[in-house]
Amino acid sequence: MDKRSIIYMDNAATSWPKPPQVQEAMESALREASANPGRGSHEMAVKASRVLFEGRKASAKLFGFSNPNDLAFTLNTTHALNMALQGWLRPGDHVVTTSVEHNSVRRPLEALRRRWGIDVTYVETDAFGIIDLKKLKDEIRPRTRLVVATHSSNLLGTIVPIADVAEIARAKGVKLLVDAAQSAGVLDIDVEGMGIDMLAFPGHKGLMGPQGTGGLYLHPDLELEPLMYGGTGSRSESPEQPVVRPDRYEAGTPNTVGIAGLTAGVRFVSDQTPARIHRRELELTRQLMEGLLELPGVSVLGPGPEAERTAIVSFIVEGMDPSETAFVLDRQYGIAVRSGFHCTPLGHQSAGTSETGAVRASPGYFTTESDIVSMLDAVREITADRRS
Structure with a gap:
């Protein structure tokens, strides 16, 4: 692959x-x-x-x-x-x-x-x-x-x-x-x-x-x-x-x-340089966060897209177990993300997601804008299917 x-x-x-x-x-x-x-x-x-x-x-x-x-x-x-x-x-x-x-x-x-x-x-x-x-x-x-x-x-x-x-x-x-x-x-x-x-x-x-x-x-x-x-x-x-x-x-x-x-x-x-890598990843992260925040039924964890942050976007689709979301993204769309509690149960307590866990998408330096668009299109389809 x-x-x-x-x-x-x-x-x-x-x-x-x-x-x-x-x-x-x-x-x-x-x-x-x-x-x-x-x-x-x-x-x-x-x-x-x-x-x-x-x-x-x-x-x-x-x-x-x-x-x-x-x-x-x-x-x-x-x-x-x-x-x-x-x-x-x-x-x-x-x-x-x-x-x-x-x-x-x-x-x-x-x-x-x-x-x-x-x-x-x-x-x-x-x-x-x-x-x-x-x-x-x-x-x-x-x-x-x-x-x-x-x-x-x-x-x-x-x-x-x-x-x-x-x-x-x-x-x-x-x-x-x-x-x-x-x-x-x-x-x-x-x-x-x-x-x-x-x-x-x-x-x-x-x-x-x-x-x-x-x-x-x-x-x-x-x-x-x-x-x-x-x-x-x-x-x-x-x-x-x-x-x-x-x-x-x-x-x-x-x-x-x-x-x-x-x-x-x-x-x-x-x-x-780490500074250049961070700028690139932050651009992709903000593109992904802003797109997810526009989708009904999607909650995004952590500081907002305007904040300085690393390239980690954790989110939840309402009414859908994060493991199911990740499975569908992988099998139907070819998108690799991670789901679960991410080895930080106390972090989930702080975030208020200790009962559900979350889906984590993390772009990297070689991720493209079209990858982000494909990810947003996939989540949009998934949430539309949940509401229909």
Whole structure:
């Protein structure tokens, strides 16, 4: 199935199609750099090590941090968030987070609540996903060790003012972990300028890379307990995990081929610039939202089309289960969307859709205006059929 036979509106889950240079970089790595990086001094092992280092350099340039070795590659954002949460928190700690977080934040926190007795405060947002920063500030206590915030809601598209959150956390002497699952590659992120202590991001969404890739930026003054222990190719004579970065956080053979693709995606994003990508996606998002809001029986979640937001449009067709809407869009119109609760049940509580879930359409950089028109025509037909 290719771009001519599917209208892909599920970029918030995984971006598609990928830039051709991503596939080319992966094929090249598979042919020429398939050895284990850091485990040997032969030519192919050195090439594999170079692949990883180039990926760190490209990511450091994009996200605004000085030392490429402050980046640990991960399988995805979930992996990165677990590394941060389980590596930084200790028994009895208090965490402040929000009601629009993904389960990749909530579930590890709840597991640590059961296992270590950590205390978690979920700051409620309004129905549009907007956080009351005063309320967040007031929830920080002497035992608070971490603030966790998504940069953009994966349900509502709301953009959280991370620099303001960072200022609050810094004034209170608390570290900030940012979930950039929906913002990496589409919003400008400068971790040093914005005051972000830890940044978890995926390779397979806005960075245009393959699945099975991602990363965790870690401020140079922070040390985490590793999530995994094992071979790193360094300090092999010691039974202890090495303290040097990034080896400390990258036990085992890495996904060199995937990281080659991720690096190509990061370079593509850097060349296009996140600002340009965001403008393009925002144009498409507003076109889609404005069209949906004109249709009787359709409710659209999140801030209105005039707001700054990421390319996420969640909606409900009155009297129709979201899973049915998504099924019809796929089978009858060839339009790929996602339905359900999008791994954010608290977000649905805030939005008032905890009983229904929603359909989520997420345009991407390669979506066209005609794709949006086709989507609107399809929903128009579906709603007309429901009323007839």
